[in-house]
Amino acid sequence: MSLRIRLKNKLLSEGKLLRRDLFLYLLVFPGLLYFLVFKYIPMWGVLIAFQNYSPYLGFLHSEWVGLEHFQRLFSNAEFYRIFRNTMAINLLSLIFFFPLPIILSLMMNELRLQWFKKTIQSIVYLPHFLSWVVIVGMSFLMLSQSEGVINQLLVAFGFEKIDFLTNPDYFWLLLTLQSIWKEVGWGTVLFLAAIASVDTQQYEAAKLDGAGRLRQMWHVTLPAIRNVIIILLILRIGHIMDVGFEQVYLMMNGAVSEVAEVFDTYVYRVGILQAQFSYSTAVGLFKSVIGVALVVFANWLAKKFGEDGVY
């Protein structure tokens, strides 16, 4: 067969295959277009961090300035404050929040009455579905200095009223508690599913060996969900620079801004409200790069210790 005929045949079959699978390509087209426009164009758009982007000149004609915006960021005292706030809020969440869903799912797994277990599950999952606006609104109702329940209780027990909402000392703690209330139940979904897949024979074997319920938990259940714990920890570490924008934005007020400003609210304030697109993109890019680096590092570390990673 000459090269020409082979090529012709190949093109013919390519065309045939294309026509055969035309419907599949039509199906995936809108989705791929979505990822191209709303995920890949913005990825390319981060390059404006190295420009003096002006909406009038557009991406193609704006002036390139190299690392100028990054230099401005790192020489800015605000940067260190934002960095501190972000890390503090996330470390608090890592220490206090992260273990709680694990403990809670171990405890829920020990419930023998199925209806009771189901009821508790329905109740603890519920807050996850509320919006941050509602949760912050509820917090204001509960914590307000004049009428809040918490302060009423404090007074009833003979303590002083505490001004939770405008006191910088309580801000990080308050955010952590809110996140715990909203997400702790939801966090058990994956762990409970992982626990449910444990072979019941293992428990029976442990029982025959004389293990009580706590020992079964320690030696059977926990090792069985170790993998899920590590995966979630890796993902969590990857988000160490993210603090939920909505929560902080809604909780922030003049009295606490010193401890409340985090990367996302800063990008919003400088980028959207003050329209400094290039500089705020540089801030966002710095944040994202650290995030990716941390995920890759945590993943590598997990694999080094013989665990399955995420990627």
Added chain:
Amino acid sequence: MRESSVSTIKESRLDRLFGALNVTVLLFVGAICLFPFYYVFVISFTTPEEYRQGGLLLFPETWTLVSYKYLLSTSTFLRASGVSAFLAIVGTLCSLLITSSLSYGLSRKRMRGRKQLMFLILLTTLFNPGIIPGYLVVKELGMIDSLWSLIIPVMTSGWYVLLMKGFFDSIPVGLEEAARIDGCNDMSVWFRIILPLSLPSLAAFGLFYAVSYWNTFFNAVLFINDTAKWPLQILLQNMLIDSSTSMGGAAASDTSMGSIPSETKKMAAVIISTIPILLVYPFLQKHFAKGAMVGSVKE
């Protein structure tokens, strides 16, 4: 689950103590999760006068509908609810359509280039370019102040595509081949075999999408300046959170609910805005563990 012949071995005292302690702590956890709901509920039915008198209002003397009547007669509140309902219904349909068609296509082995495309989608879950580039894309597309800006840019996500592809992977190819032998073409396989089979999965994802559209807040802060197009959550922010102390942005200038509403009206608004979620919750609960699980642990 672990009841079996072995459980006839008598539990030790330590085990029974642990069991009792466990139940107590979990009851306490449940109470903490429920109490704010109860308290908000009670306040919303209290008369503003009784609330102002203070005290622990765990059970008010007079129950009144006055706050609800006020809200439901306010055009701003009704309009914002309508906007959120539109987002939840239209947005969910769009999201399901685009997510399911893309992930189905990617799950079919005869589709060439699927591995590369999957990799590109996985990549979007790893690197997030930040708020500004995404904002500029929406702006350049002329979607500012259009309700579509709250739907189209968040229609799907890499995670949901990966999860749903995991679901479609579990549908055997033989099923489709059989349908094709019976004379179905690709399109009728999709509509008559695949979609009906995926209804439980679509329900799970649909409910997740519906809740997230109903709770739309941040994107509305970014993209919607026109108060007539405010979704419910922005209106709630205006009502609940004193705009003079919050960070500003879209909400600060225009309260349009008249004077700052009383605490009882605020809580009535919270209850009304939560009712749709409580209504879908039983269905949601039936499906979400499955929906959240499909492939998520392995991938």
